[in-house]
Amino acid sequence: MVSERVIRNLKSEFRTSALAKLGLVLVVGVVLVAVFAPFVAPHNPTAQNLGESQLPPLGFTETKETTTSEMEDGEVVTRTVQERVEADAAHPLGTDGLGRDMLSRVVYGARTSLAVGVLGTLFAALVGVPVGLIAGYYRGKLDDGLMRFADVSLAFPSLVLAIALIGLWGRVAVPVPDPFVVAGLVSDMPERFTLPGTVIIVVGLVNWVWFARIARGEALSLRDQEYVKASRALGASHGRVIRRHVLPNAITPIIVLGTVQVAAIILLESSLSFLGFSGTTLSWGFDIAQGRDYISSGQWWIATVPGLAIMLSVIGVNLLGDWLRDALDPGIEGEGGV
Amino acid sequence: MSLGRFAIKRTLQGIGVVWGVITVVFALRFVTPGSPINAVAPLDADQETRRAIAAELGLDQPLYVQYGQYLFDLIQGDMGFSYVRGQAVTPLVASKIPATVELAVAATVVAIVLSIPLGVISATRRNQPVDYGATLFSLFGISTPNFWLGIMMILILAVEFGVFKTSGRSVDVGDVVLSTVGPEPFLDTLLGWLSYITLPAIALGTYFTALITRLTRSGMLDELGKPYVRATRAKGLPETLVRYKHALRNTLTPVVTVLGLQLGTLIGGAVITEAVFSWPGLGTLVIRSINLRDWPLLQGSLIVIGVSFVLVNILVDMVYAYLDPRVAYE
Numbered sequence: 001m002v003s004e005r006v007i008r009n010l011k012s013e014f015r016t017s018a019l020a021k022l023g024l025v026l027v028v029g030v031v032l033v034a035v036f037a038p039f040v041a042p043h044n045p046t047a048q049n050l051g052e053s054q055l056p057p058l059g060f061t062e063t064k065e066t067t068t069s070e071m072e073d074g075e076v077v078t079r080t081v082q083e084r085v086e087a088d089a090a091h092p093l094g095t096d097g098l099g100r101d102m103l104s105r106v107v108y109g110a111r112t113s114l115a116v117g118v119l120g121t122l123f124a125a126l127v128g129v130p131v132g133l134i135a136g137y138y139r140g141k142l143d144d145g146l147m148r149f150a151d152v153s154l155a156f157p158s159l160v161l162a163i164a165l166i167g168l169w170g171r172v173a174v175p176v177p178d179p180f181v182v183a184g185l186v187s188d189m190p191e192r193f194t195l196p197g198t199v200i201i202v203v204g205l206v207n208w209v210w211f212a213r214i215a216r217g218e219a220l221s222l223r224d225q226e227y228v229k230a231s232r233a234l235g236a237s238h239g240r241v242i243r244r245h246v247l248p249n250a251i252t253p254i255i256v257l258g259t260v261q262v263a264a265i266i267l268l269e270s271s272l273s274f275l276g277f278s279g280t281t282l283s284w285g286f287d288i289a290q291g292r293d294y295i296s297s298g299q300w301w302i303a304t305v306p307g308l309a310i311m312l313s314v315i316g317v318n319l320l321g322d323w324l325r326d327a328l329d330p331g332i333e334g335e336g337g338v
Numbered sequence: 339m340s341l342g343r344f345a346i347k348r349t350l351q352g353i354g355v356v357w358g359v360i361t362v363v364f365a366l367r368f369v370t371p372g373s374p375i376n377a378v379a380p381l382d383a384d385q386e387t388r389r390a391i392a393a394e395l396g397l398d399q400p401l402y403v404q405y406g407q408y409l410f411d412l413i414q415g416d417m418g419f420s421y422v423r424g425q426a427v428t429p430l431v432a433s434k435i436p437a438t439v440e441l442a443v444a445a446t447v448v449a450i451v452l453s454i455p456l457g458v459i460s461a462t463r464r465n466q467p468v469d470y471g472a473t474l475f476s477l478f479g480i481s482t483p484n485f486w487l488g489i490m491m492i493l494i495l496a497v498e499f500g501v502f503k504t505s506g507r508s509v510d511v512g513d514v515v516l517s518t519v520g521p522e523p524f525l526d527t528l529l530g531w532l533s534y535i536t537l538p539a540i541a542l543g544t545y546f547t548a549l550i551t552r553l554t555r556s557g558m559l560d561e562l563g564k565p566y567v568r569a570t571r572a573k574g575l576p577e578t579l580v581r582y583k584h585a586l587r588n589t590l591t592p593v594v595t596v597l598g599l600q601l602g603t604l605i606g607g608a609v610i611t612e613a614v615f616s617w618p619g620l621g622t623l624v625i626r627s628i629n630l631r632d633w634p635l636l637q638g639s640l641i642v643i644g645v646s647f648v649l650v651n652i653l654v655d656m657v658y659a660y661l662d663p664r665v666a667y668e
């Protein structure tokens with residue numbers, strides 16, 4: 001399945017491309033942060049501390065205006081007090097409106113984005129690839145049906161379909177115990193991690209057609225190859241031919257599509273949680289929605305920081321995708337002509 | 339096959355897809371847990387209302403009758419009744435279409451005007467600073483969530499400098515057109531319109547600008563290496579003509595296809611851009627209808643979105659056939 005030639009291409013492409021290296025660093029970084037979140041995060045991301053709310057990130061100061069009104073001699077007196085708020089080294093990226101540590105929230109948000117991105121893509125591939133392979137291999141009515149269905153499902157934007165389905169099905173959140181906390185390796189961190197179950201299913205359901213289309217196209221061209229025919233002539237069953245010959249030879253574009261989909265689904269998840277259609281509150285998109293209420297009063301970092309996290313992770317995945325595409329399938333795009 | 343017959347064939351295919359869209363939207367009624375009445379009736383409806391709604395919707399009828407009735411009503415332009423708002427769905431949805439179309443068209447114009455020159459320049463000055471700049475820009479553009487980009491623009495341009503409006507659509511493109519003949523001063527109306535449309539259009543258009551820049555760049559690189567380009571150069575055609583008349587035209591065909599296919603992404607992006615800028619379009623309507631559990635309204639909006647996708651793709655295929663006449667003959 002992974003031949004020596006493929007590995008050689010991957011290596012040589014990696015050596016020559018600075019962007020591929022950057023992509024790998026970013027993705028490995030995000031994965032490590034997500035997996036070891038309880039160790040990386042300096043504070044509990046859900047712990048509120050109103051005494052330390054709206055602290056700016058390191059290197060910035062902030063003037064906080066507090067308006068108080070009191071009854072004095074039967075008249076309402078309003079006083080506006082301006083105080084300078086200095087950044088606190090304990091909260092390098094500042095705190096949000098409820099005094100929660102932004103860095104810790106960004107660290108834990110990586111878990112949600114990554115979990116939804118990877119599990120959603122896997123789910124989409126597990127549904128789409130078999131359907132596409134079978135349709136392309138057998139052709140006929142099944143194939144016609146799939147293609148017509150693909151046409152129809154393309155007509156609905158994935159975001160719109162996703163919010164419609166989540167609106168209909170509700171937001172199911174699956175609490176998963178955090179192994180590091182359960183094992184007692186860290187304390188003061190959330191004991192459970194909330195997996196937004198509906199979101200994972202829905203992003204998979206709205207994206208499986210892409211996998212089906214790619215797998216179908218590959219199966220369509222592979223079914224007439226000599227070695228496939230030879231295998232059939234030797235008495236192999238259709239199922240065996242698909243598993244042993246069609247799937248392994250179709251896997252490269254599927255993997256390339258998979259990375260593109262992880263990036264797309266991370267963006268989709270952030271949009272969904274920004275709009276309030278997620279099952280968890282530890283999500284970059286959710287934090288941007290919270291921070292949006294503060295931009296007009298000057299607390300710019302609450303919306304800015306999680307957005308930068310999304311951008312860096314998606315850039316990382318996209319660069320990784322470009323690397324895989326250029327190395328595995330030099331014909332597709334990118335390097336044209338002489 | 340002539341262009342006309344190609345148009346007819348594509349339209350018939352399109353009708354098939356529209357039928358599929360309607361069927362899927364009809365089926366949505368049944369994927370919600372519990373009785374479909376729950377999905378349609380307001381949450382506080384009493385038994386009497388619920389029974390009336392059930393009879394009105396024909397929910398006591400066999401499925402094929404319900405389906406036939408639904409199709410029949412739709413053909414007459416009747417998309418049902420929103421019990422939550424106490425209004426017919428069709429006029430409500432229709433009133434929101436112009437705002438979304440305006441936003442989507444503005445974003446597309448921003449994207450095309452910026453991306454195609456950028457992609458061409460980037461390809462013809464390969465590995466020069468402008469190429470690196472364009473590549474970096476496209477990487478950021480396809481990796482940035484558009485709602486966050488919108489908020490950042492509000493933060494920097496609107497909050498800090500107070501240049502643009504951050505919400506609503508008090509002046510629309512229709513006002514600008516009217517001001518050319520009416521009493522309103524044209525320039526003020528135009529600037530007023532721009533102050534509303536600019537930020538949402540850029541927020542929504544950036545992803546597409548980045549995507550088309552990428553496609554144009556790699557397409558141009560492909561084309562410029564082909565023998566026919568060398569032939570046109572050899573016969574002494576000026577480089578400008580070689581690039582823009584020959585290479586660019588062949589580059590644009592895949593770009594046009596991708597634009598058509600990405601229309602779904604554009605509308606999906608419009609939904610969230612509308613949410614950021616309180617833009618009174620279909621997207622805002624969709625989100626509100628879901629939050630209020632107003633399924634007839636949601637179904638109506640979905641049908642309009644699905645049908646417009648099909649329509650635009652037929653148009654795109656016609657443009658494609660014009661750019662590359664071989665398509666119509668296949």
